[in-house]
Amino acid sequence: MSFSTLDYCVLMAYILIIISVGLWVSRNKGGKKKNASEYFIADKSLKWWVIGTSLIASNISAEQFIAMSGSGFAIGMGIASYEFMAALTLIIVAVFFLPIFLKKGIYTMPEFLEQRYDKRVKTVMAIFWLVVFIFVNLASILYLGALTIKNVLFEGQSLLISGVVVDPLWIGIIALGLLAASFAIFGGLKAVAVTDVVQVVFLIGGGLVTTFVALKALGQGNAFDGFISLTRDHKDHFDMILTQGKTMIADGKGGMKDAYIDLPGISVLIGGMWIANLYYWGCNQFIIQRALAAKSIGEAQKGLAFAGFLKLLLPLIVVIPGIVAFALNADISKPDEAYPWLLSNIVPTGIKGLAFAALVAAIIGSVAGMLNSISTIFTMDIYKGFINKTASQNNLVLTGRISAGVALIIAFPVAIMLQNLDQAFQFIQEFTGFVSPGALAIFLLGFFWKKASANGALLAALGTFIFSVLFKFLTPSLPFMDRMGIVFLLCVLVMVVTAYIEGAKPSEKAITITPDMFKTTTKFKISAALIVIILTVIYTIWW
Structure with missing residues (x-):
């Protein structure tokens, strides 16, 4: 992609702004x-708009821009x-999960598991999350982000520096890691959350500009006309619920597969996607930590509602561009090249820098979080x-900084090794899907x-892997989301059976639930209703 001086200036301006805000x-x-x-x-001081934007910045990476546009x-x-x-x-997490977490006054998800079950459950899940966060999530964000930079900025080519051939992938991985570390390691969650506000401005601003320019090109100078022609001339690309056998896509191995296997029709609305989403947004330290840092339960709930509205906007940024590329008959060899093609062929000088800054912002926000x-x-x-139960406050902060730095150092070589996988993103999604049901x-x-009971929880943690592996190999034609739904039900059954074998007595650590815990403000109720109405309209129009 040809960058002008103006594009580079825009990109450098973003980098300087984010570093300055982070250090400040x-x-x-x-x-x-x-x-x-x-x-x-963050000393439980985050306001709703910081929480909402930080959730989105941590959630969206360059892979969403590239992969979801490719799927579009x-x-x-x-x-x-x-x-x-x-x-x-x-909305569901805000109403039914947050009040319980905030009532417990916890720092982490493993801490909650210890309070509800026992130290064994806490330790198993803490180790699991550390392994997954470092070796799967952090490494994959760095790799896929650097790969995007290599393909978009350097067009997949190596660099010749002082007579030495250098792979831009290495440069991208290290640069992204160090840029995020410059404020995340020293500033903690507040620095991450506040810089996320800036990240989202670039992410959404740059993304919307790219979509507008693409629709304008399709509409021959009028973006609105472009959108109307897109929905009129490519109706099949606006089917929200897929029909089995109707849409064939590349399987990544040189063949074709039915898209239904990834988006199994009505199951998207009532099946396994709920398992993935409730786990990700409600039980994942990487996400829920922002809400734990809220000034109050009301502030946390408003923050999640705000994030909900931003999620409704994201398809316009990460999906529509891919459909536009399809309508423009993009000359690409695989779908994931759709977004880079738009940046190279449709987006004008100056805007390219802003669009690329949106990609970098998405990566940095995820790495920092x-x-x-x-x-x-x-x-x-x-x-x-386990190591220092009487650690001082200064010691805990120092340990946090050191552990973040060590995690980054470990993730660098692991990120490079991911290039040996044929489908790194699919592998990551599959692995996470093994864990989320249990x-x-x-x-x-x-x-x-x-x-x-604690024993039931431990068996469910083990069972989620066993059941998922068995279903994957014994029923390979079963859609991924349907498998998650079935495994979730089996894990629930394991916990229920275990409890009854043990005598089915209420646990001493059981949580006392009262109706007033789930009360929400009028403003939150209105926000929730608006989200439901908007979703109903979208699915009614494009069913």
């Missing part, structure tokens, strides 16, 4: 050092169900729980069923 927030005010509460949960090119708006259903999930979550779990659940069962029954 990271400073020790009045020479006072940060304590653990300030570093890990190949499948259409059906892939947007991930974003639309997440908006509704955020992941580093903070890793340091929080290691410090509060492993270090303080983890969600453990949390939900821990919330709402007093007889759920």
Whole structure:
């Protein structure tokens, strides 16, 4: 992609702004050092708009821009169900999950599991999350982000520096990691959350401009006309619920497969996608940590509702461009090249820099959020729980910073190794899908069923892997989402049977649920109703 001087200036302006804001927030005010509460949960001071934007910045990476635009090119708006259903999930999490977490006053998800079950469950899940966050999530964000930069900025070519051939992939991985670390490691969650506000401005602003320019090109100078012709001339690409056998896509192995296997019709609305979304938005330290840092339950709920509205907007940024590329008959060899093609062939000088800054912002926000979550779990659940139970506040903050740095160093070579996988993103999604059904069962029954036991939780944690692997190999034609739904039900059954074998007595650590815990403000109710109405309209029009 040909960058002009103006494009480079726009990109450099973004980098300077994000570093400046991050360092400014990271400073020790009045020479006072940060304590653990300030570093890990921002001293419970985050406002709703910071929480909402930070959730989106952590959630969206360059892979969403590239992969979802690619799916938009190949499948259409059906892939947007991930974003639309997440908006509704955020409302459910805000009402039924957050009050329980905030009442417990926890720093981490493993800490909640110890309070509800026992230290064994906490330790198993803490170790699991650390392994997944470092070796799967952090490494994959760095790799896929750097790969995007290599393909978009350097057109997949190596660099010749002082006579030495250098792979831009290495440069991208290290540069992204260090840029995120410059404020995430020293400033803690508040620095991550405040810089996320800037990230989202670039992410959404740059993304919307790219979509507008693409629609304008399709409409021969009028973006609105472009959108109308897109929906009129390519109706099949606006089917939200796929029909089995109707849409064939590349399988990544040189053949073709039915898109239904990834988006199994009505199951998207009532099946396994709920498992993935409720786990991701409600039980995942990487995401929920922002809400744990809220000033109050009301502020946290408003933040999640705000994030819900932003999720409704995201398909316009990450899916529509792919459909436009399809309508423009983009000359590409695979769907994931759709977004880079738009940047190279449609987006004008100056706007390219802004669009690319949106990509970088998405990557940096995710890397910074992941580093903070890793340091929080290691410090509060492993270090303080087993290594130094009487650690001082300064010691905890120092440990958090060191653990984040070590995690980044480990992730660098792992990220490079991911290039040996044929389908790194699909591998990551599949691995996470093995875990989410059991983890969600453990949390939900821990919330709402007093007889759920620690032994049952441990068996569910083991069972989610066993059941998922068995279904994958014994029923390969079963859609991924349907498999998650079935495995979730089996894990719930395991916990129920275990409880009854043990005598089905209410646990001493059971959570006392009262109706007033789930009360919400009028403004939140109105926001929730608006999200439901918007989703109903979208699915009614493009069913």
